[in-house]
Amino acid sequence: MKLSEFKNLWEHTQDSSFEGKMKDASLIISGINESCGDEITLFLKLDAKKRIVDASFMHSGCTLSYAGSSILSGKVVGKKIDEIKKWRDADFLKFFEMEISPARLKCVLLALETAKNYAF
Amino acid sequence: MNKKDFPIFKNHPKLIYLDSAATSQKPRVVIDAVKNFYETTNAPIHRVLYSLGEQATKEYEAVRKKTADFLGARGASEVVFVKSATEGANLVAESWLRDHLKKGDEVLTTIYEHHSCFVPWQEMARKKKAIFKVGGEPTRQTKFFAFTLASNVTGEIFLAKKMICDARKRNPQIKIFVDAAQAVGRVPVNFKDLDADFLVASGHKFYAPTGAGILLIKKELHKEMNPFLLGGGMILSVSKEKSTWQKAPYLFEAGSPLTEAVVGLGAAIGYIQKIGLKKIRQHEETLIAYALEKLGALPSVHILGPREIKKKIGVISFYHEKIHAHDIASLLSEENIAVRAGHHCAMVLHKELGISASVRMSFSVFTEKGDIDKIVFALKKINETLGI
Numbered sequence A: 001m002k003l004s005e006f007k008n009l010w011e012h013t014q015d016s017s018f019e020g021k022m023k024d025a026s027l028i029i030s031g032i033n034e035s036c037g038d039e040i041t042l043f044l045k046l047d048a049k050k051r052i053v054d055a056s057f058m059h060s061g062c063t064l065s066y067a068g069s070s071i072l073s074g075k076v077v078g079k080k081i082d083e084i085k086k087w088r089d090a091d092f093l094k095f096f097e098m099e100i101s102p103a104r105l106k107c108v109l110l111a112l113e114t115a116k117n118y119a120f
Numbered sequence B: 001m002n003k004k005d006f007p008i009f010k011n012h013p014k015l016i017y018l019d020s021a022a023t024s025q026k027p028r029v030v031i032d033a034v035k036n037f038y039e040t041t042n043a044p045i046h047r048v049l050y051s052l053g054e055q056a057t058k059e060y061e062a063v064r065k066k067t068a069d070f071l072g073a074r075g076a077s078e079v080v081f082v083k084s085a086t087e088g089a090n091l092v093a094e095s096w097l098r099d100h101l102k103k104g105d106e107v108l109t110t111i112y113e114h115h116s117c118f119v120p121w122q123e124m125a126r127k128k129k130a131i132f133k134v135g136g137e138p139t140r141q142t143k144f145f146a147f148t149l150a151s152n153v154t155g156e157i158f159l160a161k162k163m164i165c166d167a168r169k170r171n172p173q174i175k176i177f178v179d180a181a182q183a184v185g186r187v188p189v190n191f192k193d194l195d196a197d198f199l200v201a202s203g204h205k206f207y208a209p210t211g212a213g214i215l216l217i218k219k220e221l222h223k224e225m226n227p228f229l230l231g232g233g234m235i236l237s238v239s240k241e242k243s244t245w246q247k248a249p250y251l252f253e254a255g256s257p258l259t260e261a262v263v264g265l266g267a268a269i270g271y272i273q274k275i276g277l278k279k280i281r282q283h284e285e286t287l288i289a290y291a292l293e294k295l296g297a298l299p300s301v302h303i304l305g306p307r308e309i310k311k312k313i314g315v316i317s318f319y320h321e322k323i324h325a326h327d328i329a330s331l332l333s334e335e336n337i338a339v340r341a342g343h344h345c346a347m348v349l350h351k352e353l354g355i356s357a358s359v360r361m362s363f364s365v366f367t368e369k370g371d372i373d374k375i376v377f378a379l380k381k382i383n384e385t386l387g388i
Helices: A003-014 A063-076 A081-086 A089-094 A102-108 A110-116 B028-040 B051-071 B085-100 B119-127 B160-170 B219-224 B259-275 B277-296 B325-333 B347-353 B369-385
Strands: A027-033 A038-046 A052-060 B079-082 B106-109 B131-134 B142-148 B175-179 B198-202 B213-217 B235-238 B243-245 B301-303 B315-320 B340-342 B358-362
Touching: A003 A063, A003 B325, A003 B369, A027 A110, A038 A063, A038 A110, A052 A063, A063 A089, A063 A102, A063 A110, A063 B325, A081 A110, A089 A102, A102 A110, A102 B325, B028 B259, B051 B079, B051 B213, B051 B259, B079 B085, B085 B119, B085 B142, B085 B175, B085 B198, B085 B213, B085 B219, B106 B119, B119 B131, B142 B160, B160 B175, B213 B219, B259 B277, B277 B301, B277 B315, B277 B369, B315 B325, B325 B340, B325 B358, B325 B369
Parallel strands: B106 B131, B106 B142, B142 B175, B175 B198
Antiparallel strands: A027 A038, A038 A052, B079 B213, B198 B213, B235 B243, B301 B315, B315 B358, B340 B358
8 A cells, every 4th residue: 555545545534524423323333344453333314215315434443444434424325225235345446546455455345344234 | 684594585675574473584494494305305204114204204303302402391202293382272272271170260361362372271261161360360279370471462571480480389280381482582481491381382483484383291291181183193002992092292293294394493493593592682682672762752653562671572562643553564565564463363462452453563583773774764754744
């Protein structure tokens, strides 16, 4: 991971408008990366048609899993919850605009995997 | 000081390898010993009636004697070759603890342990309804006490001899397991002098090939232990009704051994002895002092463990207030610097320290002050680029 690329992600994490608890969330989904201890909680607010109208997250861990949580929160708004299940890892990784080493894939994909694990 | 002895640096001239606590690089003499064994002596060992097999057996058993002398065992029979220190610990859990631990007995360990010197006892205590205690002093109820000679996270050297002496005063029946995986090859370790019952070491951390694990078992305990693995190599007789075993150490070495790894271990011990542990320790102390000074001056970087050079092996872990350990390791990788990041198989200790992960740099005979300069420079660059 190049320092210049990391800087972009890092700056993003300093001021994500999606970070924070949502009091009126329809879904609260938690995910943990057991091997490194990263933890996230996603808050999704749905309308009657199960379309996501608002999203936020809380995070503890590395910059990559933070960025993944923030990017996911931004991208899911307007989508139906069932659509997220169909998202492929490769599609999500495109949002990062940088090469992610194999060892760090679990970090950036934590948010997507967490979202896919939602339960009603 | 000995970089030229390690061919990996010829193939990767820019590599700054600071991960020897995980596995060391291998010197030419070890690589040659393994290659030479395959080219000139390779054959099954023990129970072989042809000369090549006899020669292979002779080499394997010579390393057992060499290991016994190197680690201060009372004789070659106290040396068991295992796949890894982890396997050694599991062997002790299954072959001694299982048959001796009773409901209500206490098994004691410390917060500093690597998972391999923690989980096997925790699991066996659970199965036997014994009490598993982490931290504190041994008591009359403590049947088994396991601890590390030097932490794989903080690098702290523990006063093992005193701890064992004190434990035996409180309970003469106590059995003591010492995890010397990080200590061997860095500081002198003497099994007899320590008066431990069991000790494990990990050859691949001190220049030997992977698969060269060592377990020392005090002679007096051999008769009260059962085999861990059953099958070839450890058998005395087999009938339809009953099977009998060989004596230790063969009793504990079922299956075809990792002969070439053991041969490499012999060369690794020879390599250490040629340089001398005193010189190796002096080199480490110089590096520890330099690293503590340089790292300690960096903003937002916090070093874990003691700062006294004499209390540390060449293992230094730190965390950054603002950047996660995994991010730092990834960024250092761009500068060809290999460090470890995570909990280093010591989750309990990290939790106790209030952090989820740390960055670990660990030294070896090939580590130079210039390597420390490079990691410090890279960390400074990260701080500056991110405005920290």
